Each structure stands twice: as C-alpha cells, then as structure tokens.
Amino acid sequence: MTKPLFIGSEIYRNSSYGDWHPLRVPRVSTVMDLSRALGWLPVDQYITSPTAKPAALTSFHTAEYVSALSKAEKDQEVPAEVKERHHLGIPSNPIFPEMYRRPATSVGAALLxxxxxxxxGVVHAPGCGTHHGMPDRANGFCYLNDPVFAIQSLFRNGCRRVAYVDIDAHHPDGVEYAFEGDPNVLMISIHEENRWPRTGALEDRGAGNVWNLPVPRGLNDDEMLLILNKLLLPLVQNFQPDAIVLQCGADAVEEDPQSKLSLSNRSHYAVVRELMPLSDRLLVTGGGGYNPWSVGRLWTGVWGVLNGIDPPSDLIDEAQAGLRDIKWTGQRRFKEPLPHWITSLIDPPNNGPIRDEVRGSIGQLVRRRRATQQV
Structure with a gap:
C-alpha cells in the first residue's frame, strides 16, 4: 500500500488576511512544522502544491471573476463596482498581497x-477546504472553491461517484451550489444551526443526494458519535463512492472563536478513522479553524491518523516548543493557551447527554434514507 501524501506550501506561512481578520493566525505552517518535528513528514510523502493557472479556474468560476481577483492582487485595490459585484475588498474578503496566489495554490493542490x-491512495491537503466560494464572487473568507475543483478532478481521473463529507461548523454553501443537482455526488454536511451562511436546512436535499444536518450549540462528542454511526457512515456505505473528500474544518472544536460547538478533536479523528476503509481514494482537506493551537494540533493529528499513528498525548520537546512559539494577537477567547494545547495532540473527551433535538434531526434523516433506499 502506498504511503499517504501531504500537499503543502510555504505560501501559507508568509501570508495573512490582515492583522484584524480571523485568518490572521498560522495554520498550515503549524501543521507542517509539527509533523516534521514528530518525524511524520519525510520528503517522500511531502509534495509542494502547484499554483492553478487562470484558465483552470473557469471550470467553476467565471472568467470575469478570475480576472478581477488577479487584478485586485496586482493593484491592491478594487473599484466600487468590483467590490459590489465580486465581494472583493469587503471585511470578510479583504485585499491582501497574496489574495490570488494563495487560493490558487489551494486549487492547485485540489487539482493535483x-x-x-x-x-x-490517501492525500492530506490542509490548505484546502474553502467551501464557500461562489462562481462569480468571493464568499466567507473563500476566494476560490477548491473542494469543487477537487471533485471535478476526481471525476476527470476515473471516479464515477464521489462522496463529499463536511464537518466544518459552517455549511458548505458553495459546494452545495455546485453539485446539488448531481446524482453522482453525495454531499453530507454537519454544521451549526443558525450560524453564517444560514443555509443547509434539514429539509434541503437537492436532487436527493444532499444531506444537511444542522446541529445545536454545544454539540458534544457523544452526540457526534451518534451522528457518525447512525447517519454519516450508513449514507457513505450505501452510496459506495469511488472517492471520499472530507472537509475537516477545525472550527467545531469547543475553543474555536467562530462557532459555539463543543467537540474535542477526538471526534474529528474518529470520523477520519471510520471513513478511511470506505473508499480506495480519500482526500482530507482543512477548512475553518481560527484558534491557532487547536487547528494546528487537529490537522497534525489527522495526518497521524492517516498514517496509522495515534495522536500522542505527550508531545516531544521540539513539538512543544513550536506550539509555545505561536503568537495570537487581537481579540480572542483565551488570553493564554490551555496546558494541553502545548503538551498533547489529543483533547480531553467532551462527553455529554444526547439531546432530544439531536436525536430528532438524526431520526428524520434516517427515515428519509430508508425511504430513499426502498424506492
């Protein structure tokens, strides 16, 4: 069996959306540094991401938008009509020096x-996962929609059926827009209810292969395990995909400042472990994640799981030193990192009761699944 491959780039180390933006924090660079400190990222498993060319981007985005994005990076400003039409230069999608090259690098990883x-095989691309991008506009910190390009690339390379699973705290509105009418794409999203972009209602189903599960604030590990076993795994198993794309956003963990869910990273590791045997092809991307310690530790732990390594509860000194060096400025929930953010890649479990509203939503989708199978 071939070893899992990691697609990364130094562009993530040296670019930022701005000192005030939620994506000011280091993420992919932390994963690369931690993985190397642990001896998990030898040269034969690491691939530097290419940068997608403009022509490749028009299989989903409009040529006008791609041109506007490229020009915005060059000029470092946009006229009012471009801001209005393409949502560039607004607070959520600001002007910054790598605003074209950085997302084009993520798309390059997705295509590759x-x-x-x-x-x-198995590929981990933590720089990918920008699931909000729309054909003619930036959306929700996402200038280009690399999950869409990943799915398109899988189809071009022999796949007939692709399962897209998204456990980010936010609904993947751009991916659903792209594939909601495609019976060959199974799309499952587990996201916080009443959280931006406020799409992905329980009843939304596209052509029958869209399964949205909005969950209440405070979702805990026990509730996520029930979702995994009763809904997520049966849906994927029944679909029998040629490939799985897992958007493994880290913003559903309890200490993330951009959501109110309460998972430990153990839930993410469990999803990865259980999905791995269900297809011969697995791509795991990043996504949301705005606490630099939490997101770096989680995606590094995912890389360990993909390699058959249990995330360690006691990190070596070199790995701890890298986590201590992280700087997080501006408004945030925690003034200082919690001790286990430095010493471990695995969180304490966050167990709790399974609430009736969670059971009810799962039950509604399970009944729909059974009815669909009987047709």
Missing part, C-alpha cells in the same frame, strides 16, 4: 490530489 488519487 485528483490526479494523485487516480489509482487509489
């Missing part, structure tokens, strides 16, 4: 992942 998985 589809090619690398032609004959099977």
């Amino acid at each position: 992942a589809g090619e690398l998985l032609r004959d099977g």
